[in-house]
Amino acid sequence: MPEMYFSDAIRAALDEALTRDASVVLMGEDIGPYGGAFGITRGLHEKYGPERIIETPISENGFVGVAVGAAMTGLRPVVEIMFMDFILLAADQIINHAAKLHYIYDGQVKVPLVIRAPAGAGRGYGASHSQNLENVFLSVAGLKIVCPATPADAKGLLAAAIRDPNPVLFIEPKALYGARGEVPEGDYTVPLGVARLAREGKDLSIITYGACVPLALAAAGELSEGGLEADVLDLRTLKPMDLTALEATVAKTGRCIVLEEGPLTGGIGAEVSARIGERCFRALKAGVQRVAAQDTPIPSATPLEHAVLPSVAALLAAADRLFE
Amino acid sequence: MPEERLLSAYRKMLLIRLMEERIGALFTEGAIAGTCHLCIGQEAVAVGVAEALELGDEVVSCHRGHGHLLAMGGEPARLLGELMGRQIGYCRGRGGSQHLSAPGIGLLGTNGITGGGIPIATGAALSAHLLRTGAAIVCFFGDGATNQGVFHESLNMAALWSLPVLYVCENNRYAMSEPVCRTVAGGDILARPRAYGISAECVDGMDVEAVEAAARRALAPLRAGKGPAFIEAATYRFCGHSKSDKLLYRTREEEAKWRERDPLTLTRLKLEKAGWKETLPWIEEEVRRQIAEAEEACRRSPLTPPETALQGVYADA
Structure with missing residues (x-):
């Protein structure tokens, strides 16, 4: 089994999902040629083009809402929130819409949406770029919340989250991006909900x-x-x-x-x-x-x-x- | 609009008007709980736009969405059932007045957060664009929603990405109680989409033919991949914002002036002039019967069992 960095394992999961499923699109700020603030999407823009790797303006509530609408109508968007702190700007679309629409519309729609959120302190970024806000979302019915701790889980849980028919908040601990570990090759998923x-x-x-x-x-x-x-x-x-x-x-x-x-x-x-x-x-x-x-x-x-x-x-x- | 189509549009507007009046009465009687936002006075906007749609097009609406549902061909019994928590309801009572959904007839959903549906409609247009479905997406909202950040964010993205979405702003002059002159800086709603390079026009929202024509004008380039469009429909709600509204913020004189332009009266006059005078009472009788039957069907439908409230929080794979 090859060893890889946690950040590369996330990119591998994204890459494989983009290859396997034509309905998967990535959305977020600077995720194109720049590769995202943490370099997670590096190379994907060149490989899949701007229709699959969609760079957005700095409009978190707007582009998360766009992803909700797209998820309801046949796409599987994976959204990157540059720093988890910025997710609060999209709280309305996540809490009032993404998480609730399947239930309140009585199952007539699904929202297969993944929101990736780099979180955590320890890098000196200060109060607006360091928070863990998962507790804010813990009470939101209809949302799933996932947070990997190893490169293998980073790949396997993200692959499972992308296939899940529900909105999934996927928390990426920034402190672990540089961690190394063995990661299974090819199609690999880790079931959600299992410790x-x-x-x-x-x-x-x-x-x-x-x-x-x-x-x-x-x-x-x-x-x-x-x-x-x-x-x-x-x-x-x-x-x-x-x-x-x-x-x-x-x-x-x-x-x-x-x-x-x-x-x-x-x-x-x-x-x-x-x-x-x-x-x-x-x-x-x-x-x-x-x-x-x-x-x-x-x-x-x-x-x-x-x-x-x-x-x-x-x-x-x-x-x-x-x-x- | 050919006369037969105008007649059918009139019938739809009348259905919306009489249904909304009946819903208001049921609310007053206590048969409907919660709140509801009626669209009495705004029927021509919903029907005019719906007349311009094609199979496969999708609509996202707002808190004042009963009319949009009915204009799309929604069943009165299932609307009423939704408001009364019956199994027959579109969402079996889970959504209620502000959260209707009927994807089978092209209504993706209505929405209780002002402006909340705007990015969702824009996202549906992203799907239509990337999946090459050829569908147009229509998004209804009020003048108040144009002050939400997400309105600007969504219009910006729709314009950047040339998405096939028609934004329809029903400017009924008041965001709840606050008049447009006190909430919209500059006073001109059309300046907002135009700032994003979106072609925009204002239409008489009391004239169903004018609305339909404007919608067709907007939809043709949009369907050809030319990007989003925007219509401001000048209209007025004859009722309050919601059932608790005492209408303290506007004058009876202003209301009377708008009542002279009642969309149903305007259409009726046109039809009478075209020789359909005899048919109109017959249509009204038929609509009243349809509503009575819908209410009957709704009351026959069982209340949704409480234990179902715990089901379906998550979608199954």
């Missing part, structure tokens, strides 16, 4: 996704040196969430930390903790711990940014609390 056990252990569970998976694995390595073995559950799909996998890991360990890159309050961890409380209360040996970004805007300067983001040290402290 992945990234590491097995019996003593505690770290439940996380995206860019925090490597962080969890690093902390698990340190914990292992101290004699504690952690399960690391990579959720992969945040909505609909794999509750079976959630229950299985908590039933096994009885102790868990929910880890995310986004803010603590109202975050993914709040939802995961509540589900665990409802479904696994008797299995719990300690209160569920959350590790997340502080409830601040993301500051720009590196030391400030690090001060508000989750860290291995914060995870180790949370693990200590589980065994107090």
